[in-house]
Amino acid sequence: MNKKPKKWLSLGVIIIIMLILSMLFVKSHSSNKSKTITVGSQATDTEVWKHIANSKVAKKYHVKIIVKDFTDSNSLNTALSNNDIQANAFQSYAFFTTYNKNNPKRKIFALGTTYIQPMGLYSTKYKSVKAISQNQTIAIGNDAASQSRGLKLLESAGLITLKKHDINDLLTPNDVIKNGKNLHIKSVISTTTPSLLHDRGIAAVAIDNNTAQAAKLNVFKNSIYYEKLDQNTRANVNVIATNEKHRNDSTYKKLVTIYHDPTIQSWIKKHYPGKMEIKKSISDLEK
Incomplete structure (x- = not known):
């Protein structure tokens, strides 16, 4: 029986296997680049x-x-x-x-x-949001973005209710439709908000995180409430x-x-x- 065809067939199979392995190596090397x-x-x-x-x-x-x-x-x-x-x-x-x-x-x-x-609500007067009593003053930033975000923070905390709004709407205190504790919302220069923590006439202050960090405040440790991921934030x-x-x-x-x-x-x-x-x-x- 002629063994040459078998020999050539075996050699062909080996060559094909080597080519496949070579291609796989090149592909693997390329994917790792x-x-x-x-x-x-x-x-x-x-x-x-x-x-x-x-x-x-x-x-x-x-x-x-x-x-x-x-x-x-x-x-x-x-x-x-x-x-x-x-x-x-x-x-x-x-x-x-x-x-x-x-x-x-x-x-x-x-x-x-x-x-x-997260923007945080800070207070030296109260240890929780629920403890804030009637007719207190809460300070928020007065620039459009900070003011709107501060109001949304107060709504998330359950202190006020705002009119129905879209995700990017900028809100003002005029958009408050429910204020059960009759809170007075005071707009101030955002960078001054940390100093108001020592003001006896201010119950709580909404402070953005950059300003809070500059004042060495940790939103997770020092605030009484901070933003969670919800419709407002x-x-x-x-x-x-x-x-x-x-x-x-x-x-x-x-x-x-x-x-x-x-x-x-x-x-x-x-x-x-x-x-x-x-x-x-x-x-x-x-x-």
Whole structure:
């Protein structure tokens, strides 16, 4: 019997197997190659992303992150839509939706949520919201954003009821429709709010987290109430965004996974305890 056909058949099978293994190796090597993404950010968020960029977690997911610091919030989204950066992580969902509304031809796209910096209600006079008595004065910031957020905080705490409003509506004290304790709401300059904790005529003060941190106040330890993720506060949740070119790229979605890695979150909580992790889908914010 001629054994040459069997010999050539065996050799052919070996060659095919070697080719398949070679292709698998090349594919595996290619998939393990890190992809570079430039992430724009600002202030403390820049420090967070610098840490993430140098972390073992980023290497684990084969993502090379270059962090670019910005001082102007508006230029971050312009740079993103121009693809000067490929992602940014600095803005609230409200800021994100407002940008898209004003720039319909240069829209950006949210990849996922990161955190919220809760506004807190502080008091040296009362230890709980329920303890606040009738006819007391509560101070909130007087700029449009702080005033609206302060009012929504008071509503979440059960102290007042506001008229029906959309997520991005800016509210004023005139929008209070129920005030069971007859509270007097006083609008003051936002940066002065911590000093009012020593004012005997003020029962409680709504303080944004940046101002609170500057005054060495910890919203989780020192406030009598702070924002939770609900209908009033979801607009304040921060998001990671990208542009049209990368919106469906699976590598970019890894940025969200990396951010929420337990190791990364442990570092953030240690260095920036005011950043409360929010692990929600974008669809949850759109409801």
